[in-house]
Amino acid sequence: AQSVAQPEDQVNVAEGNPLTVKCTYSVSGNPYLFWYVQYPNRGLQFLLKYITGDNLVKGSYGFEAEFNKSQTSFHLKKPSALVSDSALYFCAVRVFVYNQGGKLIFGQGTELSVKP
Amino acid sequence: GAGVSQSPRYKVAKRGQDVALRCDPISGHVSLFWYQQALGQGPEFLTYFQNEAQLDKSGLPSDRFFAERPEGSVSTLKIQRTQQEDSAVYLCASSLYQAGATNTDTQYFGPGTRLTVL
Numbered sequence: 001a002q003s004v005a006q007p008e009d010q011v012n013v014a015e016g017n018p019l020t021v022k023c024t025y026s027v028s029g030n031p032y033l034f035w036y037v038q039y040p041n042r043g044l045q046f047l048l049k050y051i052t053g054d055n056l057v058k059g060s061y062g063f064e065a066e067f068n069k070s071q072t073s074f075h076l077k078k079p080s081a082l083v084s085d086s087a088l089y090f091c092a093v094r095v096f097v098y099n100q101g102g103k104l105i106f107g108q109g110t111e112l113s114v115k116p
Numbered sequence: 117g118a119g120v121s122q123s124p125r126y127k128v129a130k131r132g133q134d135v136a137l138r139c140d141p142i143s144g145h146v147s148l149f150w151y152q153q154a155l156g157q158g159p160e161f162l163t164y165f166q167n168e169a170q171l172d173k174s175g176l177p178s179d180r181f182f183a184e185r186p187e188g189s190v191s192t193l194k195i196q197r198t199q200q201e202d203s204a205v206y207l208c209a210s211s212l213y214q215a216g217a218t219n220t221d222t223q224y225f226g227p228g229t230r231l232t233v234l
Contacts, residue, residue, distance in 0.1 A: 004158075032220050043120070043207060043225040044159070051220045090158055094220070101172045102211075103149060104223060106158030 002027045002095045006107035013081045013114050021076040021110045023091030032094040033074040034104065035065055037087045044090065050074060061085070081114045088112075118142070120226035122208050128232045129198045137193045137229045141210030148191050149223060150183055151207040159207055165191060166214045198233045205230050 003026045013019045025031055032051055036044040048059025055067045065076045074091060088111050092104040121140045129135050141148050147166055151159035152175075162181070164172040167188035176183070180199075185191040195202055209223040 034222070036225070041227075041230075043122075043227040044209075046222050046224065049220070049222060092158075097172070101147065101149070101164035101166065103161040103164060103172065103175070104151075104159070106160070108158050109156075 004107040122226040139208030145210035153205040
C-alpha cells in the first residue's frame with residue numbers, strides 16, 4: 001500500500017538557522033511527491049513537488065526538497081528559517097488508479113516552530 | 117485569479133441534521149477532489165470528480181456521505197444524519213487536467229469548512 005510517514009510531530013528551530021522537515025514514503029512505481037503548508041484556519045498551500053529529474057527541487061518561499069530514491073525520502077529544507085515559516089507541514093504522495101483520479105496520500109503533518 | 121473557495125467556512129450541526137458543503141473550484145479546472153481532515157491528522161481522500169463524472173468515491177466513509185458536481189463546476193458534499201465522528205475540516209481541491217496515469221499537475225486547496233457536530 002502507498003504511504004507517507006513524517007516521523008517528527010514537531011520541529012523547533014531558531015530564526016536564521018537551517019531547517020529540515022523529514023518525510024519518507026512507500027509506493028509502488030514512480031513516486032510523485034508533494035509538500036504543502038497549512039497555516040491556522042487556512043487550507044493547504046502548495047510548496048513544491050517532485051515528478052522526475054533533478055533530485056533537488058526548489059519551491060515557494062525559499063523552500064527546497066531533496067528526493068533520495070535509495071532512502072525513499074523527500075525531506076523539506078530551508079537554509080535560513082523565518083518566524084513566519086511557523087506552520088503545519090504535510091508531505092504527500094500522489095496515487096494513480098486508471099480512470100479513478102490521482103488522489104493524494106498525506107503524512108500526519110509536522111508542526112514547525114521558529115523562535116526569534 | 118481567484119482560488120478555490122468553500123462555504124460555509126464554519127458549520128455547527130446537531131447530531132442527526134443534514135448538512136451541505138459547497139466548493140467553487142478554480143475556473144476551468146477539470147478535476148475536483150474532496151478530503152476530510154480530522155483534528156491533528158493529515159487530510160484523507162473522500163471522492164474525485166472529472167468534470168461532472170464522479171470517478172472515485174472509495175474514500176466516502178458511509179452511505180450518509182454524498183457528493184455531486186452536476187455541471188462540472190461547483191460541487192456539493194452532503195452529509196445526512198450527521199454524527200459526532202463527522203466533525204472535521206472538509207477540504208476541496210481542484211486541478212487543471214484530468215487525472216491519468218501520467219498526469220502530475222498540482223492540486224490547489226480551498227480554505228476548508230470546519231464542521232462541528234454536537
